[in-house]
Amino acid sequence: MAPNPADMGIIYPTGDIAFKVLLSARFCAAIWSHITDCDETFNYWEPTHYLLFGKGFQTWEYSPDYALRSYMYLLIHVIPAWAYHKLLQPNRLLIFYFTRCLLGLLCAACEVYFYKSVCREFGVQIGRVTLAFMVFGAGMFISSTAFLPSTFSMYMCLVSMGAWFHRKYELAVFTTALSAFLSWPFAALLGVPIAIDMVFYRKEVFKFVQWSCISTAIVLIPMVKMDSSYFGRLVVAPYNIIHYNIFSHGPDLYGTESWTFYFINGFLNFNFAFIGALLMPFLLILVWGLVPSKPRHAGCLPYVLSLLPLYLWMAVFFFQPHKEERFLFPAYPLVCLCGAVAVDCVQKLCYRFALPRPRQRSGSAPRHYLHSTAPLLAVAVAVCAALGVARALALYNGYHAPLDVFMELNSLNAEYNMASKKTINVCMGKEWHRFPSSFFLPGDNWQLQFLQSEFRGQLPKPFSSQHNGTAIIPSHMNNLNKEEPSRYFDVNQCHFLVDLDLGVETEREPNYSQQKNQWTIHKSIPFLNAAKSHQFFRAFYVPYFSNLYCTYASYNLLISSKLKFLNVENSGTKR
Structure with missing residues (x-):
C-alpha cells in the first residue's frame, strides 16, 4: 500500500537482515539481562x-x-x-539460558513479522525507524526474554498487529484471544481496535463472532x-485473575506508585522515542493541518484506528494505583511504532517550515522530504540508540551481581564435589527478591532458605513433595500479603x-558481612547503591563518568565458618 521505496532511493533492511539483527539483540538480552521482577522468579521460573x-x-x-x-x-x-x-543432560543453569534463548528467538520472529507489516501499512520510512x-530500545532488551505473561502478550501483540496490518483478520483475532486467555486477560484491550475495524468499518460481524468463538x-x-x-x-484461571484484580483490592496490597511512574519508566526504557509516542497525536494533527500531501492509499487503515491500541493501553494502565514496569510490556512495540510516526511527522514539519527549499530544475521531479531531512533522521535514531544501549549497559553493570554470585555456587559444587545427599542451605534475608531461581542451585540437595528481614509481607514456600503437589492446598498461605513467620529459617x-553490604543494619537485618567470626566472604561483586549515585549516571552508563559519580556496594557470597568440608581459610575472597 505504501509507495515503492526503490523509486525514492530509500535504503531499508530486508526481512532476513532485520531478523539477524533482532536475533543478535535478543540473544544479548537472554545472556546479559538480569531478572528485573521477583514475580518472574517465583511465579514462573520456580513452578517450571x-x-x-x-x-x-x-x-x-x-x-x-x-x-x-x-x-x-x-507447559x-x-x-x-x-x-x-x-536429550543432552545439561546442568540446570544451561536449561535456564536455553529457555531464555528460545524466548529471544520467538521474540525476534514476531518482531520481523511486525516490522514487515509496518512497512506495508505505514511505509518503509516508518518501518525502518x-x-x-x-x-536498541532498553525496554525491548528487558522485556524480550523475560519469562512473564506480559512478555508473551507482547509477542502476541506483535503478531496480532502484524496480521491486522496485513488484513489477516482471522490470525489477528486468534492471537489476541491466545494472549488474553493463555497469558494475561487484560491484553484483550489491544484487540479492541481490531474488533472496531471488523464490526464497524468492514461490517464483518459474523466473521468476528465466528473467529472469536473458534479461538475461545x-x-x-x-x-x-x-x-x-x-x-x-x-x-478457569483467566476468570480468577480478572475477579481478583477488578472485584477486590488485592493488587493494591503490593504497593501503589505515583502518577509519574510510567512516564519516568517510559523515558528510561525508550528515551526520546517514548516522548515522541506521547506527542505523536498532536504532531499528526499539525501535519494534517499544515503540510500538503497526497491522500493515503484507500486500502490503508485510518491513523486514528491503527495507532489507537497504544493510547487505549495508556488510558487504562496509567491511571491504575498499582503500577509495575511489566504492565507496559505488551504495548512496548507500539511505543516504537508511534515514536517512529512522530519522527516522520517532525521530518515533514521541518521540511515544510524549517529547512531551505531547494530550487527545482524545470521538468525535474520535486525533491522528496526524506532526502532533505535525512540528517535529522540519522541524529534522532543515533541519539535514541545511544541512550538505549547506555541504559542496557547501566542495568547490566549495576544489577548483574546476583546472577554471578549464584553461578559461583555451581563452581563451588564442582570444585568441592558437594553432589551428596546432605542438604546444603543457601540463605537470603533482605535479598530474597533477587534470587534468580532454583535453576542456579547446583542440585536437589541445595535448598534456598529465607531469613527474617524488614520485609513484612508473605514469602513463597516450597511445593509439596507429594506426587500431586500442585493439587495440595498449602498451609500457612494467604492472599492478603500477610507475613508468615513459618517461612523463616535459623x-x-x-x-x-x-547478602548486600550497604554498611547499615537493623535488628532484623544484621550486617552479616561484618560478622567475621561466623562468615567468610568468598566472592564479592559490585552492586549499584542507587541512593548514593547520581540520578543520570546510574540510569545511563557513560564511560568514566558513571564510575566517577556512582557508588557501588558489595554483593557478597558468604560461607559459614561451620562448613567443615570446605577449606574456607584457603578459598580467599574472589572479586
Whole structure:
C-alpha cells in the first residue's frame, strides 16, 4: 500500500537482515539481562523448575484455593526445556539460558513479522525507524526474554498487529484471544481496535463472532482441562485473575506508585522515542493541518484506528494505583511504532517550515522530504540508540551481581564435589527478591532458605513433595500479603548466605558481612547503591563518568565458618 521505496532511493533492511539483527539483540538480552521482577522468579521460573525436577517455590497464586496462574502457560516453556534436558543432560543453569534463548528467538520472529507489516501499512520510512527503536530500545532488551505473561502478550501483540496490518483478520483475532486467555486477560484491550475495524468499518460481524468463538474453543477448553487437572478442581484461571484484580483490592496490597511512574519508566526504557509516542497525536494533527500531501492509499487503515491500541493501553494502565514496569510490556512495540510516526511527522514539519527549499530544475521531479531531512533522521535514531544501549549497559553493570554470585555456587559444587545427599542451605534475608531461581542451585540437595528481614509481607514456600503437589492446598498461605513467620529459617543452620553490604543494619537485618567470626566472604561483586549515585549516571552508563559519580556496594557470597568440608581459610575472597 505504501509507495515503492526503490523509486525514492530509500535504503531499508530486508526481512532476513532485520531478523539477524533482532536475533543478535535478543540473544544479548537472554545472556546479559538480569531478572528485573521477583514475580518472574517465583511465579514462573520456580513452578517450571518444580514441573521439571519436582522441587521449587510456590506462591499463593498457585494454591488451589486461589488458582490465579495457568499451568498451560508454563507447559509451553516446560516442554522444550524438558526435551533439551532429556536429550543432552545439561546442568540446570544451561536449561535456564536455553529457555531464555528460545524466548529471544520467538521474540525476534514476531518482531520481523511486525516490522514487515509496518512497512506495508505505514511505509518503509516508518518501518525502518520502528525497527531501530525495537533493536536498541532498553525496554525491548528487558522485556524480550523475560519469562512473564506480559512478555508473551507482547509477542502476541506483535503478531496480532502484524496480521491486522496485513488484513489477516482471522490470525489477528486468534492471537489476541491466545494472549488474553493463555497469558494475561487484560491484553484483550489491544484487540479492541481490531474488533472496531471488523464490526464497524468492514461490517464483518459474523466473521468476528465466528473467529472469536473458534479461538475461545481452541484455547480455553484445553486450558481449563489442563489447569483443572493440575489444581484438582475446576479452574478457569483467566476468570480468577480478572475477579481478583477488578472485584477486590488485592493488587493494591503490593504497593501503589505515583502518577509519574510510567512516564519516568517510559523515558528510561525508550528515551526520546517514548516522548515522541506521547506527542505523536498532536504532531499528526499539525501535519494534517499544515503540510500538503497526497491522500493515503484507500486500502490503508485510518491513523486514528491503527495507532489507537497504544493510547487505549495508556488510558487504562496509567491511571491504575498499582503500577509495575511489566504492565507496559505488551504495548512496548507500539511505543516504537508511534515514536517512529512522530519522527516522520517532525521530518515533514521541518521540511515544510524549517529547512531551505531547494530550487527545482524545470521538468525535474520535486525533491522528496526524506532526502532533505535525512540528517535529522540519522541524529534522532543515533541519539535514541545511544541512550538505549547506555541504559542496557547501566542495568547490566549495576544489577548483574546476583546472577554471578549464584553461578559461583555451581563452581563451588564442582570444585568441592558437594553432589551428596546432605542438604546444603543457601540463605537470603533482605535479598530474597533477587534470587534468580532454583535453576542456579547446583542440585536437589541445595535448598534456598529465607531469613527474617524488614520485609513484612508473605514469602513463597516450597511445593509439596507429594506426587500431586500442585493439587495440595498449602498451609500457612494467604492472599492478603500477610507475613508468615513459618517461612523463616535459623541462620545458624545456613551453610551459605547471600547478602548486600550497604554498611547499615537493623535488628532484623544484621550486617552479616561484618560478622567475621561466623562468615567468610568468598566472592564479592559490585552492586549499584542507587541512593548514593547520581540520578543520570546510574540510569545511563557513560564511560568514566558513571564510575566517577556512582557508588557501588558489595554483593557478597558468604560461607559459614561451620562448613567443615570446605577449606574456607584457603578459598580467599574472589572479586
